[in-house]
Amino acid sequence: MDAGTTLTIMDIRPFVPELTLLCAGLILILLDLIVKRKEIVAAVGVAGTIAALYATYKLFGYAQPQYAFFDMFVLDGYSSFFKLIFYLNLILTICISVKFMEIEKASCGEYYSLLIFATSGMMIMASAADLIVLYLGLELMALSTYILAGLTRKRHRSNEAALKYFFLGAFSSGFLLYGISLTFGLTGTTNIRDIAHAIYALNVMDSPILYLGMIFIVVAFGFKIALAPFHMWAPDVYEGAPTSITAFMSVGPKAAGFAVLGRVLFDAFGGMQVQWTSVLIPMAVLTMALGSIIALSQTNIKRMLAYSSIAHAGYMLLGVIAGTPEGLTSTANYLMIYTFMNIGAFAIVIMLRREGFRGENIEDFKGLSKSHPLAAALMLIFMFSLTGIPPTAGFVGKFYVFMELINSGYTYLAVIAVVFSAISAFFYLRIVMYMYMKDPGEEIVITTSPSMSIALAITCVMVLILGVFPSFLLNLVRYSILG
Amino acid sequence: MVPLSWYIMLSAVMFSIGVFGFLARRNLIIMFISLELMLNSVNVSLVAFSHYLQSMNGQILVFFVITVAAAEAAIGLAILIAYYKNNPTIKVDEINLLKG
Amino acid sequence: MQYAPTVNAMIKYTLIPLLPFLAFIINILLGRNFIRDKAHWVAIPAVFGSFVLAVSAFIDVANGQVINIDVYSWIVSGDFNVSFGFLIDQLSAIMLLVVTSISTLIFIYSVGYMHGDPGYYRFFAYLSLFVFSMLILVMANNFLLLYFGWEAVGLCSYFLIGFWFHKKSAADAGKKAFIVNRFGDFGFGLGVILIFLTLGSLDYMEVFNRAGGIAGQTINILGTDFDLITVICLLLFCGAVGKSAQLPLHVWLPDAMEGPTPVSALIHAATMVTAGVFMVARTSPLFNLSATAMNTVAVVGGLTAIFAATIALVQNDIKRVIAYSTVSQLGYMFLALGVGAYSAGIFHLYTHAYFKALLFLGSGSVIHALGDEQDMRNMGGLKKFMPQTYKVFIIATLSITGIPFLAGFFSKDEILWRVYQQGDLGKFLWFLGTAAALLTAFYSWRLIYMTFHGKFRGTDEQEHHLHESPPVITVPLWFLAVGAVAAGWVGIPPILMEHGDRIGEFLAPVLGHAQGHGSHAEEYFVIAASIFVAVAGWLIAHRMYIKKPEIPAQLGAKYQPIHKLLYNKYWIDELYSKVFVQPTLKLADKVILGFDTIVIEGIVNGIPALIDSFSQGLRRIQTGLISNYGLVMTLGALCMLIGYMVFSG
């Protein structure tokens, strides 16, 4: 269905997954008023997500992208794959949150509906075919996450995290809007496909105005992804936010940022690849360098994982730099793998949290293998995967990105990435060292719950399975993006 | 007629002033106002483009920007108040518990 | 001929390595809290299952079904394709049989030997992991998987050598094995990379098919041109030298005896150390292209055979004698490979696995009975206390020394005959080999006499506790004894029996026939010579240790320098320490005082410290202030703008 002149009921069809999820969010708000137990709210939230997942599954597999709402919205394999990441992120986050939010004394139904609204925002971003829809999706995601970051209102750190995230996020939105405005002014449209056509038709590939617009858009997306030098909010916000939200933020907005970055750069600014590649390369190197090096001297594990997530954003960006659809595929593949390993690592951090004990210092992991061998073994797997040691999934993710990079002729970048990847082994393996080679300090008590076990089982199994049988995921992502 | 570039230059100046306000002021509320100034400068440019290109897109986007700005103000000020309750300051250089 | 395997066959072949791996997973996860001292109930059925499947695979191969299949494509990216696949041909079928059968027996033996050890479940877990890795190594159909198995068996070996890690010597031995093997593995890794770079594939068949194409090409290293294939083969052989403890990297193996005796038997005698032999045989199509590499292999093998045998003459630690004997026998195998008699080498590998495992397990039985006493000077007269152990020891010794019609006789004779046929160099190496056989006979019987004959020389308390080992230990010994007697009957020289060399014929499709001619008279001469030295060595030992026990001491006194030289293992350990370790220390310590603090410490501590301080410095950028962050973002955007202005003019 192409751009019609009238709206029909068929326009709803590609939008069904988002609609399902939004309805679930609304239901949760109401449900929260009548149901006391938050577990039920959480369960309904997961059910709603699974319904949306089912809708995406049913809609998956059209060879041609489906446009709807006068070309505002597009359903294609690319967006569907990213939606899969968002669903997984949402489900896993809900699973690891239930017990944790109780301990934080911030358990409320709105928490789950906000998570769902944020995820809806990401999905809208991934499916946006128009910069206006993209902007609104981004704001929906951003506003929900600002609130989530500050949800533990009694905690000074949480307040500060929300404050920083909000101010800097709004600042970056300003840049995004100016970028959209300039692009619109030069091409006369906000539709992503039409922008590409207009750029060719008007022959403005080398226009400094368009370049300025593109840069401003990249600034905003770089902020969401946490690419240096727009990454500085990330460590502070990740550290201050409730840990479950940190897990959510480190995957969701990043993936959404990459989804729109890929779509806008490849589709709208496809004619300016030379320009944006030369912008992204220094960003990628700086991102990997800062992330890997600063993480070395961290003492707080959430903060360390924040820097790690910055470094990983650098690796993922390499797939975009490769500049081919295959490169973008490898980035999407990496993001999916990153979802599992990162949320898994955060889940272990959450398990250490208990009444009156934060469990966020790396020191707190001392001797974990002695008291809780299973938890330590899981953390070991996640750390290995984040480092990129075969046969974990992390290796496969990195391998494909580097391979695509080399195929595109950026061998030197791949070498740099491998070097930083080797440096990053130090701080990941430091955790392993603390767990396995140090004697326990004080007694470690682990808080667990059935939903937490499910999340850990999913993440751990996927990290291992995708490491050993990567072709399944790779076929999926190739089929989704390359068709 | 007034050339399009004049409007855009005006908007660029306002945007830069907004950025300056955000970067240089210590008071969070004034920083927030500077953010609003940035958004308004964008709106000016959008309306100007919309007029000169005889397209509706720009005006519609401005409409949405205003909507989002309202939502943003509500949330931002709520976060600010929540912060202020725990730590009564709105000086940006005193807000650095999280660093390193 | 290759046949498309059925799904059932694929499952079967996958299960062979998978069963021990499952046993490892189960034991390592549940061992500590649930399985504890029942770990063998997981491990033994798994290994036995592998054995049964291996027998079935062997029958398939014997019926002509050679299988080479990619079970799973791990990474597919453009031209680069990494597959995990199995190549089950005559060579790997024999290796499978050896590995699984010996593993099964040693697992059973370990139930008795390791009884009551606090790390019981851990022991079986590591041992299962080892079997898994070894099977992967053997079954691989490409170099990458081979390398994976190669490193994995090494890893298990270090774990198991240092199994009693609270014992300092055990921990040190593990470390030593690790470090020495680094040298070899580094070369091996380089070889694999070089193969990939020059031939563009890691799959055995593709590599072997393309290898002919690069014959005669040269590679420039430091200004000199070397034959490419020779370089590749020598690099691969480096790995074999490390893993199979050949000169000059043999030093780790005797120390590795610090590990539990079943480990010594399984890993350091029967299987892992023969991986180098297997690898060279597997890559024989490459080695065949380089005469230089072949001669190197033969010479290293021959020298190691005699060299290790001389050391074994005077050692007093029962396990060390057998360890040097292993090094020496491995030398024989390389000798065979080096003269192109690959099937003779594999034949000896196969018979050696049985009699050497038997020797180790027998000595384990002795050590067990004496309460962890390993010094033969404190033994003696055990014949009457441990009749069963004594009998199997005699069988193993007859076999290793090459007494006719036992396993060792046929395989060793095959090697010596093939070596003899290779011209002047062959004659010389044959002489070395025969001399080594004499020494072998001598030190083997010396071991028997010192341990089982004469009067008991240990403490009264030990004597009081002397007992025969329980059936769980002796039954596997008897099974191995059967192997030590009969394993050689598949390789009877044609000269003695028409179509007797069945193993040679069996392996011929993979390894080819050995080249060389010789008359029947010469062959009879070689056989007679080996029988003669075997008997001579026995008689000398008998005279020295039974008839006139004072002779060894007299000899030791008379030829003190030689005795010292041998006793101290030619001072090789000391030499390495003097040549490599101490000069470094001296240089760092005395010559340039302060050099060490600046350079060595600088490198060891400096780089991490530098990165750390760098990291600390960079942390300071992260001020925590919103304004600073916003400024950095603005500056970032500005840089992009300026960059554009600068570069696009």
Added chain:
Amino acid sequence: MTVHQLIFIYFAIAMTGISLLVVTRRNPVHSVLFMLVLFVHIAALYLFLNAEFLAAVQIIVYAGAIMVLFLFVIMLLNLRREETEEKFHRQWPVSAGAVAVLAVFFIMIVSKIVVLPALGEYSIDAIRSEGSIMTVGKVLFTKYLLPFEIASIILLVAIIGAIVLAKKSTNS
């Protein structure tokens, strides 16, 4: 110089000046009040650009709602210290420099802007024939229906967020 241009120049100077005043006043209340003056100017500018609807929205929503919310919060926080302390952050000279360079490049680049693409259908006459509100409304509820609905969710999130963050105490 046409009259139009003269009027624009007035607006440009006035708006730049007011913007500077907004970001430099010591008292936030003054800043907000100058902001209101700026909004009136912006609304007037919208009228010149044929955006009557937006001019109204600018006054009603921005000036009438958002800025009042700001004032409300300023009153609520009761900021006394503002009178005596440093207005600017320590880094302000760097910021000023960076922003000045950015502004120079920015203005240099946008000064070259001209109308390139084909003109759309919403000419002044077309808008005038239907009226600005009707035109906007028609577009908003057909072509931009989806963004409009998303905006509604954003407002809902804002309401939930404000309540969650500001309500007295959690019920658990």
